[in-house]
Amino acid sequence: MVLVKRLLVVLLGSYARRFNRDDKRFLVVVGAFPMILLSLLVSMPVIIVVKSTPIFEHEGIAVFISSVWRAVEGSAEEEFYGLLPAIWGSIYTATIAVVVGGILSICFAVFVEDMVPHRFRDILSTLMDVMAALPTIVYGLWAAAFLAPLLLDYIYKPLHQLLAWTPFFSFPPKTGYTLGTAGVLLGIMITPYAAAMIREAYSSIPLSYVEAIYSLGATKLEAIRLKLGMIKPAILAALVLGFGRAVGETVAVALVVGNSLTLTLSLTSPGITVASLIANMFASAPYYKYMESALFAGGLALFMIGLAVNSIGLLVIKKWEERIGLHM
Template sequence: MMRDRFKISLFPFCALVFGIFALMIAVYLIASLPVLQKEGVQIYTSNEWRAVEDNPEREFYGVLAAIYGSLYTSILAVLIALPLSISFAVFVIDYAPRKLKEPLIVATDVMAGLPTIIYGIWGAFVLVPLLRDYVMLPLYRHLSFIPLFSFEPAGGYSFLAAGVLLGIMVTPFASSIIREAYRMVPYTYREAAFSLGATRYEATRILLGHIKPAIVAGILLAFGRAVGETVAVSLVVGNTFNIHPSLFAPGYTISSLIANQFGNAFIYGYMVSALFAAGLFLFVIGLVVNIGGLMVLRRYAHAQRG
């Protein structure tokens, strides 16, 4: 009886959380309707951004470049974070001395909790010049015939800079999931691998194969974190409506577009609605990716218990 009452007492709090979530979706949908009725799906398929202050009917907003930039930089971030996260997890669990284990874990937790503006300032004043002078310019001089390196990196603010910065930022999130999953592998599995004559490297590969769902979940959650990052990316991506295959080209992401344009959006007829429509697309991407990551992680946890 008391247990049932306790469950009932928790229901309002659960309903409040889901109610807030539903209201967020409703706000984005309602605010996006004006521009969606005016432009339709072209807002997501066009790269034209035409703001006209005195004639709203001539306004046109296409966020394809921002969508492209968000996906491009997030994929780069995941490609960078994946080997870093796996390597860090294996090193902390299997190779790091006992005195270093906890300090290393605490350091990654601190990195995960740092304000993003700290990363952004460091990226703008340290990372971008380093990448420009020692990575972008040499590659451009010698390999500019390859599309990935074909854009001249004048300032260094680019998809590459944003992707590298995001990769550094999301590594603590991915590594924490992978590390805990790797730690939970029963020690008997390690003993079995070594008893069959496996080397330390081969045993590590076997154990990592056992936690593949956790690795996938960690990377999906890291992608969801990267695709929604705003302040840090705005400082290093270049903020240009540009769709270019080169890593060295400047661009926009949905988050940086909203951050840069929202301040003066209210003087235009449809810009606020366009920014909400862009945010709605980002909302959907983040929701799908995070749900996918949580589902994979839940399957892994269920398989471990089974």
């Protein structure tokens, strides 16, 4: 408690002098919990970096840029773990998810706010909330039983016949468990979260703005385009949040991604993500000297990707707000 009190005094500075003795005691008790949360947040990357150190000493940066995965029991020097296919799979499937989820989320927000009678809005919103509350394993089982066969028969095979010359459909589709399926599933999974943010921003546009748009003779489609332009920062924030959720999804992706250490652009090819790799390999990692450390390095890669994406998103939003401010 003494340490917490000192930290709060340092953080609050002269503002802490305004509190009386009882307020300070209450502040110390309440302030202990944010300090605990802050320490937990700081400990996460620290622990991951410490646990990743052995693989960096063994392989260096090659753990991130190599596609070789060689687990040799009893011969630690021959072990080699390359995370590039898994890192690529995570970024690739999350990017697909942002495209799919972004389209679904924007369409849902516009449909609910502008095209559905008011009495049906609550029903659709409740259904979307139910989707957000579903366990991820339910999505994974549904995708394995329904989505993967559907995409294989009606999307992958026809597109492979037509577009086999492109890198996106060059791999002969033999199963629905592919990078494309994982990306589409993730897009569906992030839709409830992204749609909630986009709809909230869309519905908060002042009525006077909407009336002004229609008073100029705008059609329904033109009005929707203008209103979506007003909430671009909210759309971007929703997509960044969706990317962060998609890139770390584990169980559902592990069921449909194919779990193959391949580095490819083909949507019809099996692949793997960092999260699914960790889930599949962590139980056997203690039998190898460097495998566990390599998996922690994968977690570090996810942490850096998430940090970079969120930082870029915040920077873009800030620049957008500054540009809007200059024109107001």
